[in-house]
Amino acid sequence: METPMLKQLQNRKSIRQFTGEAVSEEDLQLILKTAQRAPTSINGQQISLVYTKDKAKLQQIAQLCGGQAHIATADVFVGIIIDFNRTSAIVESIGKHHVIEQSAEGIMVGAVDAGIMLNHLQSAAEALGYGTTAIGAVRGKSDEMVSFFNLPAKTFLAVGCTIGVATETAKNAPLKPRVAFDTFAMQGVYDSDKVRQGALAYELTLKEFRDKTGSGSMPTYATITSNYYADGYYRKTAKTLMAQGFAFKDE
Ligand SMILES: Cc1cc2nc3c(=O)[nH]c(=O)nc-3n(C[C@H](O)[C@H](O)[C@H](O)COP(=O)(O)O)c2cc1C
Numbered sequence: 577m578e579t580p581m582l583k584q585l586q587n588r589k590s591i592r593q594f595t596g597e598a599v600s601e602e603d604l605q606l607i608l609k610t611a612q613r614a615p616t617s618i619n620g621q622q623i624s625l626v627y628t629k630d631k632a633k634l635q636q637i638a639q640l641c642g643g644q645a646h647i648a649t650a651d652v653f654v655g656i657i658i659d660f661n662r663t664s665a666i667v668e669s670i671g672k673h674h675v676i677e678q679s680a681e682g683i684m685v686g687a688v689d690a691g692i693m694l695n696h697l698q699s700a701a702e703a704l705g706y707g708t709t710a711i712g713a714v715r716g717k718s719d720e721m722v723s724f725f726n727l728p729a730k731t732f733l734a735v736g737c738t739i740g741v742a743t744e745t746a747k748n749a750p751l752k753p754r755v756a757f758d759t760f761a762m763q764g765v766y767d768s769d770k771v772r773q774g775a776l777a778y779e780l781t782l783k784e785f786r787d788k789t790g791s792g793s794m795p796t797y798a799t800i801t802s803n804y805y806a807d808g809y810y811r812k813t814a815k816t817l818m819a820q821g822f823a824f825k826d827e
Contacts, residue, residue: 584702589751591707592646594740599629599651603704607739608654610700614693617685623693624659626725627652637736640720641713650738655714655721656693658686660730660821677730678823690734697737707742710735716809718816729821750789753781 599607608625616623628634629652638647647653660682664674676682698708714721714736721733754760759774775797782797795803817823 587751588702589749590709591742591746592709593743593746594649594651594707595743596649597741599706599739604652607697607700607704611693611697614696616689620663622659622663622686623689624657624662625654626657627654640717640724641711642716644713647711647738650740652739654697654737654739655725655733656690656735656737657727658690658732658734661728664730677821678825680824680826683822686732687734694735694737701739706739707746709738711738715813718812722816722820732817732820732822753785
């Protein structure tokens with residue numbers, strides 16, 4: 577069965593080329609209000625958004641995100657903030673001490689809720705015809721992002737999202753392939769062999785896709801993944817989290 581929503585989700589792709597046209601204020605408010613309907617763990621609502629359309633700020637954000645030029649060409653940047661400042665206010669209002677940010681569970685809750693919010697934001701923007709890209713590179717200079725967005729204790733910029741009007745070329749670009757479906761969705765129990773074989777097969781799938789779409793010089797699955805995962809990256813994350821009051825103090 578095909579529904580407009582399924583069609584939208586199945587055709588979603590990251591957009592990094594924008595026309596420079598504006599996202600209307602009415603649309604932007606609708607996108608943000610729709611995003612707020614995302615579920616949150618315990619209805620804690622431990623996510624806040626900080627957004628800007630200011631071109632000079634978009635330029636600065638692009639620089640802070642490792643010089644990702646496409647960020648500066650978007651019309652809007654939205655920062656998705658794990659916000660235990662909000663939940664602290666209510667916990668402290670009844671004389672209790674808020675400590676969940678000092679546990680792995682708190683950090684998981686914040687990260688999961690931020691991811692759900694990202695998805696809601698992207699889906700809402702895409703439903704109105706805009707293009708978006710998630711920006712994890714906001715964590716590259718997370719300490720500088722704290723002052724850039726004036727983030728208080730118990731908050732952390734988890735991920736960002738660009739929104740803009742996609743160029744025709746970007747709109748018509750082919751969808752990036754995924755690993756074989758049966759190595760991704762498994763009924764009953766996890767099948768490690770299948771998953772690992774799927775990863776190796778995808779190396780070829782992505783290479784073929786790159787060759788076919790004229791992006792053969794782009795890194796393969798093995799190269800890009802090992803560039804990030806064979807070594808650490810965004811090494812300031814732990815320090816910034818700790819400076820913001822987060823910690824792993826679980827027994
Ligand atoms: C949490 C998250 C962080 C991401 N960070 C970036 C980023 O910093 N810059 C970027 O250009 N793309 C970023 N992406 C987009 C991925 O590169 C993209 O989703 C992936 O290559 C698959 O391509 P597709 O979205 O077009 O299907 C991010 C995606 C996610 C989900």
